Amino acid sequence: MMQPAVAPQEDPRLLVLDPQAARWKDTRMRDLADHVREGDLLVLNDAATLPASLAARTGSGDETEVRLLARRPDGRWRAVLLGAGDWRIPTENRPAPPRVAIGEPLLFHDRFLAIVTEVSSLSPRLVTVKFESTAFWRELYRHARPVQYSYLRDALELWDVQTPYASRPWAVEAPSAGRPLRWPLLAEVKARGGRLATLTHAAGLSSTGDPAIDAALPFPEAYEVPRETAEAVSATKGRVIAVGTTVVRALESWAATGILAGETDLRIGPETKLRAVDGLLTGLHEPHASHFGLLQAFAPRPFLERAYAHAESAGYLWHELGDSNLILPGAGI
Amino acid sequence: MDVRGRGVLITGASRGLGAALARELAKRGARLFLVARGAGELERVAEEIRAAGGEAHAFAADVGDKRAVHAIAGAAGATIGAVDVLVHDASTLGRTPLATLLDTECEDLERVLAVNLVGPFRLTKAIAGSMAVRGGGLVIAISSDAATSAYPTWGAYGVSKAALDHLQKIWAEELPEVRFVSVDPGEMDTRMHADAIPDADPATLARPEEVAGRIANLIERAGSLPNGTRVIAAEQAS
Numbered sequence: 001m002m003q004p005a006v007a008p009q010e011d012p013r014l015l016v017l018d019p020q021a022a023r024w025k026d027t028r029m030r031d032l033a034d035h036v037r038e039g040d041l042l043v044l045n046d047a048a049t050l051p052a053s054l055a056a057r058t059g060s061g062d063e064t065e066v067r068l069l070a071r072r073p074d075g076r077w078r079a080v081l082l083g084a085g086d087w088r089i090p091t092e093n094r095p096a097p098p099r100v101a102i103g104e105p106l107l108f109h110d111r112f113l114a115i116v117t118e119v120s121s122l123s124p125r126l127v128t129v130k131f132e133s134t135a136f137w138r139e140l141y142r143h144a145r146p147v148q149y150s151y152l153r154d155a156l157e158l159w160d161v162q163t164p165y166a167s168r169p170w171a172v173e174a175p176s177a178g179r180p181l182r183w184p185l186l187a188e189v190k191a192r193g194g195r196l197a198t199l200t201h202a203a204g205l206s207s208t209g210d211p212a213i214d215a216a217l218p219f220p221e222a223y224e225v226p227r228e229t230a231e232a233v234s235a236t237k238g239r240v241i242a243v244g245t246t247v248v249r250a251l252e253s254w255a256a257t258g259i260l261a262g263e264t265d266l267r268i269g270p271e272t273k274l275r276a277v278d279g280l281l282t283g284l285h286e287p288h289a290s291h292f293g294l295l296q297a298f299a300p301r302p303f304l305e306r307a308y309a310h311a312e313s314a315g316y317l318w319h320e321l322g323d324s325n326l327i328l329p330g331a332g333i
Numbered sequence: 334m335d336v337r338g339r340g341v342l343i344t345g346a347s348r349g350l351g352a353a354l355a356r357e358l359a360k361r362g363a364r365l366f367l368v369a370r371g372a373g374e375l376e377r378v379a380e381e382i383r384a385a386g387g388e389a390h391a392f393a394a395d396v397g398d399k400r401a402v403h404a405i406a407g408a409a410g411a412t413i414g415a416v417d418v419l420v421h422d423a424s425t426l427g428r429t430p431l432a433t434l435l436d437t438e439c440e441d442l443e444r445v446l447a448v449n450l451v452g453p454f455r456l457t458k459a460i461a462g463s464m465a466v467r468g469g470g471l472v473i474a475i476s477s478d479a480a481t482s483a484y485p486t487w488g489a490y491g492v493s494k495a496a497l498d499h500l501q502k503i504w505a506e507e508l509p510e511v512r513f514v515s516v517d518p519g520e521m522d523t524r525m526h527a528d529a530i531p532d533a534d535p536a537t538l539a540r541p542e543e544v545a546g547r548i549a550n551l552i553e554r555a556g557s558l559p560n561g562t563r564v565i566a567a568e569q570a571s
Contacts, residue, residue, distance in 0.1 A: 046463050048407055137411050138392060141404030158403040159459075167463035168410035183462065183508065196466050 006153040007319035012180050013316055013323040015284065017018060017307050018331040025333035026314060027134065029180045029324055032281070035331045038193025039238030042186075043277075044231065045175040045246045046198040049168035050174070051144035051158055052205075053087075053279050056114075057107045062098035066106055066114070068149060068172050070204050070219060072128065075262070076117060077217065080208045081125040087148030087155065091209030097125050111265035112139040123212045127308040147173050147205070149320060170222065171203040176320045177244035177282045194238075201246035206285075217290060223250035224261040231256060239278040241328065245294050251276040270296035279328035284311060284318040298327045334471065334556055336549070337362030340413040342405075342458070344396050345423030347374040349523035350475065353545035354420065355379075359387030361549060366409040366416070369423065370395050388413075396423045396452030397444065406459035415467065416460050418552060418558035421453040421497070422475045424490075429528045431486035442489045454500060465510040471555050473548070474501050476515040476563065487529075498563055505561030512555050515563040518544045539567070547571050 012029045027034070036042070044117050052068040065082040071279075072078060083095035089156035104116040105264075106129060110204075118128035146161045165186075186196060202222040223246075233240055235250060241302045242248045253264035257276035268274075270293060280298055285291045287308055295304055316323045345351035347369035350451055355365055359382040369375040372393035383387035390412045394401040409416055427437070427445040457472055464470025479487045480494035498515045505513040520526060522538040551558075557559040558564070 013496075044466055046466065048403075048410055050407060087343040137408035138394075138404070143405060158400075158407075162403070162459070163462075165462040166406075166410075166414050166459070167467075169407040183465065186466065196468075198463075198466050 002286075002312045002316060002318045004149075004319040005321040005323070006151060008117045008321050009180075009317070009323075012082060015307065015311050015316060015323065016331050016333050017299060017303070017325065017327045018055065018333055019241045019303060019327060019330060020329040021333070022303055023333055024310065025331075026192045029182060030185065032185055032194050032326070033188040033192050033194070035326060035328055035333070036189050036192055036194040036241070037330075037332075039236065040194045041232055041236040041238065041240050042189055042194055042195065042196050042243060043183070043233070043240060043247050044163070044165060044178055044198045044243045045171075045201045045203070045250070046163070046165050046167040047170040047175055047200050047246070048168060049146060049158070049161040049171045049174040050169035051141060051146050053147050054108050054144045056157055057110075058098050058100060058107075059105045060098070062096045064106070066129070067205065067208070068144075070172070070202060070221060071170075073222075074129050074276075076130045077114075079129050080205065080210070080213060080219075081127060082209065088150055090150040091207070091241060094209065096333055099124055100127060103302075108139075108143040111233050112143050122216055123210050125210055126213050127301065144246055151254065151319065152321070158213060161248050165198070167198075168200055170200055171246075173203055173205055174320060175201070175246050175325065179321075180324060196227075197231050197232045199223065199225045200249050200252040203244075203246045218249075219269070220263040220265040221246070221249065222263050225250055225254045227260065230260060239328065239330070240276060241279040241281060242277045243281045245280070245282055245291065248274075248277050248280060248294065248297075268297050270291040270301065272297040275300070279326065279331075282323060284316055284322050284325050286318065295327065334417070336418070336424055336441050336552060337420075337560060339363050339417040339421065340366065340409070340415055341367065341418040342398070342416045342460070343359060343365045343420040343422055344368045344452075345475075347371050347378055349525055350376045350521060350541045350544060350548075351420075351422035353541040354422065354432045354548055357476055357542070357545040357549045359385070359389055361553075363418070364413045365389040366413045367391060368394055368396065368405055369391050371512050380416075381394070382437065395448075396456060397425075397448035399455065402455040402459055403450070405456060415463060416470070417464075418471045418473065419457065419460055420473045421456065422454065423495060423530055424449045424475070424493070424525075426525060426529055427489045431490075431529055433486055434488040434568055442492075445489040445493050446496070449490070450496050453497060457504060461504065463513050465508050468510055470511045470551060472497065472501070472504065472511060473552065473555075474515045476517045478519070479518055480517070481514075501559040501563075509560060512558070514551070514552065514558055514561075516548055516566055517563065518548070518566045543571060
């Protein structure tokens with residue numbers, strides 16, 4: 001089984017897959033630009049990662065962790081409640097959270113307050129909450145921490161979970177594919193005739209530890225494709241390379257509907273015919289349903305399985321701080 | 334750059350030059366995110382701008398606090414969207430009355446560097462990357478005459494501003510997609526000046542409103558300036 005990276009890495013490895021040639025190559029992230037050609041377009045998700053984890057007490061004093069999932073268009077938040085315990089306990093091993101009903105107050109540090117306005121029929125721990133604050137962002141940044149991962153060596157600080165080009169705080173988990181894209185790397189992509197474009201996509205939680213909720217992920221997520229980015233994608237003569245699966249979801253949603261900004265419930269899988277994106281830079285993740293399914297829109301399953309088996313035997317690290325994977329037709333390897 | 338509709342983040346915006354620049358840019362249609370330590374004073378500046386029909390959001394934070402920096406950048410992004418112009422105006426003299434270096438405590442120097450140098454570094458680091466991938470943006474650092482002339486008792490402050498100017502120049506070399514400019518505003522009739530030189534004659538000092546007008550003009554034509562340049566406000570068109 002592949003091992004997770006337990007701390008941020010200086011120079012992650014990069015497994016390059018060329019599905020056209022059915023070949024792969026072991027390289028380093030610093031060599032990313034070797035695979036970019038003049039006319040290619042690299043599309044980045046500039047969502048900053050917000051602190052989405054709040055230690056709370058219910059009205060009756062029970063401890064719970066409120067994990068924000070997504071901001072609804074009306075300003076309320078969809079959230080998941082986790083049982084007591086800190087981040088070192090895997091979410092699936094945490095005790096059940098307290099049961100809450102509509103109207104339940106959630107207190108953060110005994111004052112910053114939210115009210116439960118909806119409890120999902122999917123799971124009693126999936127709720128919608130409304131924050132009662134005139135200074136929501138200040139309070140959130142004061143009381144909340146970034147979502148943590150139990151396999152990490154140290155707790156993550158907010159600066160550990162940002163990409164180098166983060167802008168609006170839309171993501172509840174880091175759009176982690178872009179984390180290793182240091183500026184000299186992007187400058188080299190440009191020097192070789194590649195271009196950069198951005199969009200914003202509200203990356204949601206990758207898992208919650210609740211099988212009923214996890215089976216329904218990903219939930220609808222907000223995205224915004226700037227007009228310049230849409231035009232750049234349409235005009236690209238080379239390949240459009242998405243940095244992160246969130247970029248695939250946003251660009252393919254726009255390509256399918258023509259809608260530049262909104263919420264998308266598009267799921268991408270083996271049957272998806274990609275309209276906008278040609279290649280994908282992503283992390284290496286457990287080959288569980290949704291991530292591996294998405295990869296199959298780029299490469300056939302047997303090839304991906306062989307490549308993942310190679311990654312495992314070659315000691316690649318996976319998960320949020322792990323090594324990277326470029327799937328690119330004509331990668332030049 | 335026409336500032337109309339642009340997102341502008343100003344630190345040190347609760348009084349003096351920062352507040353004057355906020356009012357001036359709001360008048361020109363910029364969308365402002367204002368930062369300072371004192372919540373009450375800052376909220377009054379924002380409220381005054383809103384009452385005059387402008388857009389301003391107040392966010393009380395200390396730029397010298399590492400933990401505050403991502404909160405500032407994140408809350409700015411959430412409220413005004415992408416930051417097009419970042420103005421580092423917050424600064425501290427350190428302990429007053431000002432002291433010679435022999436009488437300056439190491440901790441006082443550290444605090445001055447934390448607010449005047451490391452704070453701007455962190456905030457630029459949190460914001461300039463997104464400016465660079467979008468293909469543009471402007472970072473203004475408010476400097477001082479004390480950055481280039483060695484005035485006795487201005488050691489900690491002068492060193493911090495000299496380093497801030499140099500930081501801007503190096504950012505400009507490394508990140509040519511973004512424009513970095515340092516501005517020496519000259520001596521102004523502000524509380525900071527009164528703290529530093531209590532017996533100065535206010536009649537000899539520039540009004541912050543007038544300097545703010547010159548800096549706003551500078552922001553609007555920053556695209557024509559060489560990157561990393563240092564300018565003197567009094568030499569700019571008013």
